Amino acid sequence: MSLATCYTALGGNYEGVLGRLRSERLVQKFVLKFLNDGSYELLCQSLENKNREEAFRAAHTLKGVS
Numbered sequence: 001m002s003l004a005t006c007y008t009a010l011g012g013n014y015e016g017v018l019g020r021l022r023s024e025r026l027v028q029k030f031v032l033k034f035l036n037d038g039s040y041e042l043l044c045q046s047l048e049n050k051n052r053e054e055a056f057r058a059a060h061t062l063k064g065v066s
Helices: 003-009 014-021 024-036 039-048 052-065
Strands: none
Touching: 003 014, 003 024, 014 024, 024 052, 039 052
């Protein structure tokens, strides 16, 4: 599956992200980094444990990665 097809399947705007990052190689690099980032799991765990400070930090990191 191509990156463009993946973005379309997920409802994303591939042309928009390609316009910002300027190359398919960079898009792929950040997509793969996102998949390996543990911020989402940490956010869920922190919310479950009612640890607001850690949840805020995880959400902030997740936003940056996204």
